[in-house]
Amino acid sequence: MASLSRSQVQERNRATVLDVARREFLRDGYVATSVAAVAREAGFTTGIVYSSFGSKADLALAVLDVLQAEQIGALGDSVAGVADAEEVLARVRGWAAAATASGWVRFELELLLDTIHDPRLAAAQAARQAAAVEQATVVVRSIVPGGSTDDETLEVLAEAAVDYAIGVAIRQVTNRDASPDRFLRFIGPLVAAVSG
Secondary structure, three states: OOOOOHHHHHHHHHHHHHHHHHHHHHHHOOOOOOHHHHHHHHOOOHHHHHHHHOOHHHHHHHHHHHHHHHHHHHHHHHHOOOOOHHHHHHHHHHHHHHHHHOOHHHHHHHHHHHHOOOHHHHHHHHHHHHHHHHHHHHHHHHHOOOOOOOHHHHHHHHHHHHHHHHHHHHHHHHOOOOOOHHHHHHHHHHHHHHHO
């Protein structure tokens, strides 16, 4: 068996740290999770964590990049090929409940609040939110028949959905009863119109 190159070892270590950090951040949140705890659970020194990611915040951003792509991908998968507007909304509701229960929302909010005064990290967060709108636009486009709605309208719908989801997620941190249901009822006719 051939030994791994230095870059392969570094990539393997990075993937391990990312996986462990994801688990720790989702379980305990950003604030309560330390780099030392991630390193210990991964079986590494804190030096390996820092050399792989630079800082706790950069590690958290890397985890969030993966989570965001997975979560929005899961949303897209759940509504793919569904033509009935009520079924689309039911699937979005189910996805939202699962995403909130995963710990993603609390983790992301804690990171945002902890890094808001760092211009580099705030810019990275803004870029992630812009990417979320782009990813959500792909999902919206997948449920709208081709050519029935212009691209700008689809982007506005996706941005509104992302903005509302962020707002509900923030409310759910302190109020478990906060729900996307009112918004979903509000946009129901719009979903029916653009997907019909």
